[in-house]
Amino acid sequence: MFKKITRQNHDRLIKQKKTISVAESCTGGILSSQLTSLAGSSDYFLLGAVTYSNKSKEIVLGIPTRTIAKYGAVSQPVAILMAQNIRKKTHADLGLSITGIAGPTGATPSKSIGTVYICLATKNKNTCRKFHFTGSRQDIRKKSTQGALRLLCAHLSQ
C-alpha cells in the first residue's frame, strides 16, 4: 500500500539531505515503521515518538496538559505542537505528526471516529490538514499513515 510513496520520500529525503522526526498517536508506529523500512533510512530518520497517552505527549514532546485539556489531544494546536516539538527536540529539518481517533471507541460529541489531524513542520512553516477517514480501526490507521506520507511527499516535491 505504501511502497511507492515510501520509496519516493526515501529518495527525496536522501537527495535533499533532509532529516525527519515523527510524532504519532493513533497510527501507533506505522508511520515510523514505513519511514524506516528501506535500507539507508538512518541517513534521514532521527526519532519516532509513539505518544499514545496524554502523559507521554507531555513527557516526550513537552505539550502541556492544559493545552490538551483545552483543545483535546485530537486537534490542530496539538498536531502542530507534536510536529514542531519533535522537530526541535531532535534538531531535524522536518517534523511530521499524526493525531486522530482510530476507533472503534474514543469518539466525542464534536469529534467522530476517523477524525485525524496531520501536520508537517519546518523551521518556518506548519502545514496542517484535517481528515475524516472511514472504515475499520486498521483502515483508519493505514489511511492516516498514507495521508502523512503524501503530505511529506508533496512538500519534498516543491
Add this chain to the structure above:
Amino acid sequence: MFKKITRQNHDRLIKQKKTISVAESCTGGILSSQLTSLAGSSDYFLLGAVTYSNKSKEIVLGIPTRTIAKYGAVSQPVAILMAQNIRKKTHADLGLSITGIAGPTGATPSKSIGTVYICLATKNKNTCRKFHFTGSRQDIRKKSTQGALRLLCAHLSQ
C-alpha cells in the same frame, strides 16, 4: 504473523492491569504498531520510542554517548538501558526494547547482520536475549518484533 500473540499479550496486559512502554531501533516502530493494533490498547500502552539515531537514544532515553561508544548501540547494556529507561520515564510496569542490525548494511567485525538484543524490564528484573536472525531486512525486522512479543507473552504467563 503477529495476530495470535498480539491478542494474547493484549488480553493478559488488560487482565493483569499492567502498563508497558517500548523503545525500539531496528524494528522502527513495528513493535509499537503491533502493541497498539487492538482497540483498548490505550489502557496499557503508554509510549513507544523509535530511537533510530544514537543521538535520539541520548535525548529520549538518557543513554550516555559514552555507553554507546563503549559497548555499541547493538549490545546487551544498551538494550537493558533502553528498556529500563523507557519504563522509568513513563512510570510503566514494563519496558520492552529491541536493538539490532536489520541490514543489509551496518554489520561490524564483531556483529553480523541479524544480531538483535531484546530486553524486558520490570522494576526488579531485566530479561535480555540475544538473537541471530536470518533473511532480508524485512524478515529480520519481523522476526525481531515476534521475538519481543514472545518474550512479553512468556513473562505475562508466569
